[in-house]
Amino acid sequence: MTLFNAPRGARNTVQRVFHKSILLAAFVSGIASANAVLALDIRNDMGGVVSQRMAKVEQLRAAGTRVRILGTCVSACTLYLGLPNTCVSRTAKLGFHGPSTRLQGIPLPRQEFERVSRQMAAYYPSQIRGWFMSEARMRTGSYYTISGAQAIAMGARPCTEA
Incomplete structure (x- = not known):
């Protein structure tokens, strides 16, 4: 079974986790950039x-x-x-x-x-x-x-x- 033929609830959960992971990565990257010593x-x-x-x-x-x-x-x-x-x-x-x-x-x-x-x-x-x-x-x-x-x-x- 793939994400596309998974039940709708499972698909939404995976998508939410994926989006949160992207947001977390962007946040951590922003902190690293802001604190970088130029x-x-x-x-x-x-x-x-x-x-x-x-x-x-x-x-x-x-x-x-x-x-x-x-x-x-x-x-x-x-x-x-x-x-x-x-x-x-x-x-x-x-x-x-x-x-x-x-x-x-x-x-x-x-x-x-x-x-x-x-x-x-x-x-x-x-x-x-x-x-x-x-x-x-x-x-x-x-x-x-x-x-x-x-x-x-x-x-x-x-x-x-x-």
Whole structure:
């Protein structure tokens, strides 16, 4: 006897159990997805537009995403340091410079340079923030490179090396 030629009551019972099983599986899957720890590993990020990266950082903050800076992280990438779930590998390389226009050799107007510098600095641990505002932001044609170990000594959270 198959489900289709079973008595109507038995068929309804099997269908109810099947539907409840599907609902339970969907519920458990939803819980697993909601509790999943999202992670982003940075290995070679050369930065980008500061305002776009700030928006990305805020999306990651809202999602509770864990960020691990494991390799090269330059320019706007360093804004990830502002996330509570960001850690830095001792062997990582971080590059810092001040805000600039996308056009080589054309600086931002002074007032805009100050405003964007302060916005960027707000994402850094306090010691990195102070260094950035007094020194690193003054470089715009290239960048200062520090190791992950130096960033950690300046207040970045270390990754637990596996």
